[in-house]
Amino acid sequence: MERDVPAGQYLATGLGAVTGQTRGIMMRSTVLSNSASTWRNVFCVALVCVTWWFLVPTWSLGFTDRIVAVVNKEVITLTDLQHEIRDEYSRLKAKYHGEEFERRYTQKQREVLNALIDERLQLQEAKAIGISVTQEEIDAALRRTPLLPTQTEEEFGKQLLLKKLFDLEVRRNVVVEEGELRRHYEVNPHNFRLQPQFRLKQIFLNANSEEARQRALSKAQAIYADWKPEETSLEDLAARHTQFVSELGWVEEKDLVAPLAQAVKELIPGTLSRPIETQVGIHLLIIEEVKESQPYPFEQVERDIHAQLVKQRGEEAYRGWLKGLKQKAFIDVRF
Template sequence: MSAALLFAELSNASVTDRIIAVVNSELIMLSELKAEVATEERRLQETYRGAELQRRLRQVEYMGLTRMIERKLQLQTAKTKGVEVADDEVQRAALELKRQGEKVDESNPDDKKNIKEQLLLMRVVDREVRSGVMVTESEIQRYYESHQTRFLIPDEYRISQILILRKPRETTEDARERAASVYSNLKQGADFAELALKHSDGPEATKGGNIGFVRQGELLPQIERALSTLDLGQVTEPIETSDGWHIIKLDEKRLPQFRPFAEVKTEIQTLVFQQKTEDVYQTWLGDLKNKAFIEVKF
């Protein structure tokens, strides 16, 4: 059968159902595949046309069939290993999904079946894969040493600010002049905290303009550029943004540093566990496929 003819069959809602795969003693039907990929196909049909649409639909169908075969194998393994899920567990999972905003009909047999299968899949993977994955101290240390940039803390600045906002019935030029006047006083040696308390419209004015520590990348680009040229204790000229005019003082600067190993150890352990679990899972899944009878008629 040609690819074009097969695509026409798959796109025809009234097509006669047929077997498209055999997984050990179980069948996968064309109607099941169409249900599996229906949402993805609708999304593609809204975006693509012609040959590109057909190519992408074909790809989605193959990926969907692969998922279904892998799911069958895992559910068969769960049955062979005696992994079970009780009805009350399905009920609790359905309620939790609804609480999270998912559309679940607890009286719909298909919804209940799907939830039960998901619980079975999680349980069999927990038993056959995750339970055997261990992360050693040396693996954690090795990951930390080979991924140092992941744990780099960028430059940190402790800054203070005087923010000048345009007041009602005040022109933009009037506000700019007020900011320039404050800056002129600072250049003549006036105390920053006192001027902030007296003139700043920012929420930190009552603290003498003290904002505290901010990291590189957290400030507006024009403020970061001006800040990068300052030495400790210096102030920027008034910087205009959509908020108003900012006069920034650099109170302290921390150079880039790496987060200590002890601080990130648990985080790394989780990352390494996830990586090892995925590797073991793929090996386990490959072994299931190698030992199974799989015939694709698609």
Template sequence: MRMLLSCLVGLLVFCLPTLLKAELVDRVVAVVNDEPVTLSELNEEGRDFFRQIIAKAPADQLEAALDKARREVLSSLINKKITAQKAKELGITVADQEVDEAVNSIMTRNNVSAPVFKKDLEAMGSTEENYRRTIRDQILRSKLLNQEVRTKVVITDEKARAYYDAHYTGKKVTQGYNILQMGFSWKKTGDGALEAAKTNARQRAEQAREQAVNNGNFRELAKSYSDLPSAAEGGDIGVIKEDEMAPYMRQTILAMQPGEISPLVETDSGYQFFKLLATEQGGVAPYEAVQEEIRELLYQEETEKYYEKWVKDLRKQYYIKELL
């Protein structure tokens, strides 16, 4: 449930009343125009963040660390309120059907049924209602970005080629192979269930590989579909030496040229495929093989910068009062 974990953000922290100073009576901690931000919202949004601080911060620094964390989370919540209000002002909405489709897509990618999905949420202390609200917020933000931010971001071919020169041709691999990967796992269960899980994993792998081969952004596809830990980094496992590779990886990688995407490879627990970016022999992926990934990477970076500026400008226009 990697995608599920990455989407879950925020649960109540009243189970830690002393450390987090939770109060029996909810109160307003900020106002954005005429809309309040409550203490319960703050605690819900920052629960995991606060727990990490409680687990790691020295006792004599805990209160200061928590106070700083609360203010950071409050600032994020205010930004959410601002973007939601702006979306309403622009008439941007999210239909229930859009949320249903997004949730169903996540369940399909992770090969889980609705009952199992709900149990997984409950095991993590969340609810279907909270999860759907998170998905709705993400869809709304994406729509707003598309309308207000992304249309203003342009990545020229000159920028993309400059990035390629700096990060590919200008950054030689001296030892090993620079590799991207995707993996699709199955759970080891009974014979009948195992075969079904294998079939599902192979189908997901084939679909992702087909998109990657057809000029898809390998890194973004890995983030969305891969079951491996490297998915968080866009499938990038860095530079791997030949003697560090598993036999199935070594056999596959040594037969590839930079820029190529490998066939599916079956492992003990799933299916994998790779994209070779560069080799110790001096080869690098041609610009045409990575240009879409480069453009998407630069586009995401520029969009985030523009978004931050856009929200900062909106903050100046809106009435905001923090009461924490």
């Protein structure tokens, strides 16, 4: 059975539907209008930013870092380089100025950059073949070798890792045969000789000022003129001039300052030297006894020869190994 609906209700319902549709259309129109306005604003801001980026020089933005080298998939930045060279920069800046400073600093930068590239290659190789160092290994090494004043534990661990890599990849392949040690000893005898030794005594006159130096020199000349080795000892000679004799003991030429070393070369044992001037005063030397140069026994230097040859061959092997890493790597230097 159909129910009659008043005409007014139909009208109200129709008007409500129309009003709802109209409101929906208006809302969609407003949203679209706002969306378009938003995109216009974004576009304008982006355009201003891009224009500003190209017009304003990068140095005014404070962007000083850049890539100076690429090693395989890793980059070395200018900041990395400056961090490594900071101490050298201060040293060079204090010693050189102007173009000379710039030349030396640029040269040092290139040297340090090459070292950084070598280091990155080795660290990458260590990672590739599964070599690492544990915290326990670092702690044990630190107990034997404390950190340097400017060194961090991270840097120490890195050096420990590089040493571990070197020992595994290079040093273990270096072999020195017993016969090679003997041949090296026989071919290089001058490297394994005791240097001549001299037992010295002296009369020393202090000179802490120019006036005192002149007085000391005059007195030393008088002592030298009074020296008669066949009649008196050095001690008696010194006593006559109210001076003392000091025993220098056994020394080599390398132990003496240059003026004294030169005098010892020319002095005949048992004779008194002429007055010798040094920064501290005036010396009168006498050689009491001489031990001539003689070879070390092979057994005494065998271990030193072995260490020397291992070091020499290890360095050669390391250069060859590192060259191989570079040949198979991608390296792009942009400095």
